[in-house]
Amino acid sequence: MPVVQNSLIIKVSHLIKRFKETTAVDNVSFAVKKGEVFAFLGPNGAGKTTTIKILTTLLKPSSGKILVNGHDPVLDQDEVRKSFGIVFQDPSLDDELTPYENLELHGVLYKVPKEIRVMRIEKLLKFVELWERRNSLVKTFSGGMKRRLEIARGLLHHPKIFFLDEPTLGLDPQTRNHIWSYIKNLNKKEGITVFFTTHYMTEAEAVADNVAVIDHGKIVAQATPRALMEKTESKTLEEAFLKLTGHAIRDEEMSAMEGMRANRRMWAGRRS
Numbered sequence: 001m002p003v004v005q006n007s008l009i010i011k012v013s014h015l016i017k018r019f020k021e022t023t024a025v026d027n028v029s030f031a032v033k034k035g036e037v038f039a040f041l042g043p044n045g046a047g048k049t050t051t052i053k054i055l056t057t058l059l060k061p062s063s064g065k066i067l068v069n070g071h072d073p074v075l076d077q078d079e080v081r082k083s084f085g086i087v088f089q090d091p092s093l094d095d096e097l098t099p100y101e102n103l104e105l106h107g108v109l110y111k112v113p114k115e116i117r118v119m120r121i122e123k124l125l126k127f128v129e130l131w132e133r134r135n136s137l138v139k140t141f142s143g144g145m146k147r148r149l150e151i152a153r154g155l156l157h158h159p160k161i162f163f164l165d166e167p168t169l170g171l172d173p174q175t176r177n178h179i180w181s182y183i184k185n186l187n188k189k190e191g192i193t194v195f196f197t198t199h200y201m202t203e204a205e206a207v208a209d210n211v212a213v214i215d216h217g218k219i220v221a222q223a224t225p226r227a228l229m230e231k232t233e234s235k236t237l238e239e240a241f242l243k244l245t246g247h248a249i250r251d252e253e254m255s256a257m258e259g260m261r262a263n264r265r266m267w268a269g270r271r272s
Contacts (some may be wrong), residue, residue: 009034015064026217039208047217048197085154089165095139110157124152144175164196205237
């Protein structure tokens with residue numbers, strides 16, 4: 001079995017992805033340590049989702065070297081898929097099934113033994129506070145409830161890495177904080193590595209141990225949120241992003257960012 005060297009669970013070197021004449025990911029390199037919460041921060045269209053699709057075997061790179069839990073996502077797809085859980089940007093639940101049935105189906109697909117599956121489903125549905133609704137149809141759920149169920153589903157097979165692509169997109173600030181409470185608690189208790197993409201700069205600042213800033217397909221910086229601010233002599237991640245990229249966050253992200261600012265102090269308190 002391949003060994004993850006130097007406690008790195010993800011290592012990406014000179015990754016390039018082209019779609020015809022468009023370069024979506026342009027010579028990107030970064031590393032993620034085992035057990036950390038890692039944010040891939042950038043505006044819409046920066047290359048975040050393309051990168052996460054390559055890491056999770058959904059797209060093949062044009063060139064570059066990638067290791068996920070010691071395996072190449074192109075050559076060892078099955079091994080890579082066993083090692084991660086994922087919450088996609090777009091909903092992927094079966095609305096005509098119940099939460100229990102959605103998780104049961106996922107467990108069967110991942111060949112989780114029945115006795116473990118039964119215990120794990122109960123534990124996870126209780127963890128995301130959906131056990132009492134386990135027999136309700138998912139189509140009756142709110143957006144936040146569906147996100148919580150997707151988190152439970154992604155964790156069912158005990159993954160080492162948990163990928164989340166814009167996990168709080170479209171959710172109100174209170175629900176966002178609720179979602180991150182689950183994820184941070186999971187990271188702390190089980191040591192699972194969390195890799196999430198976001199264009200909410202205050203979210204990356206509040207939640208992540210390390211941040212890679214990507215813009216127009218290129219990584220412009222990678223460090224802790226505090227180090228990014230110190231490096232750019234900035235008071236916030238918003239200001240640091242402006243100095244690193246030469247432009248402010250794009251217009252469509254401004255209203256969402258305002259909601260995150262309201263919760264920034266609370267998150268800062270939880271991290272201390």
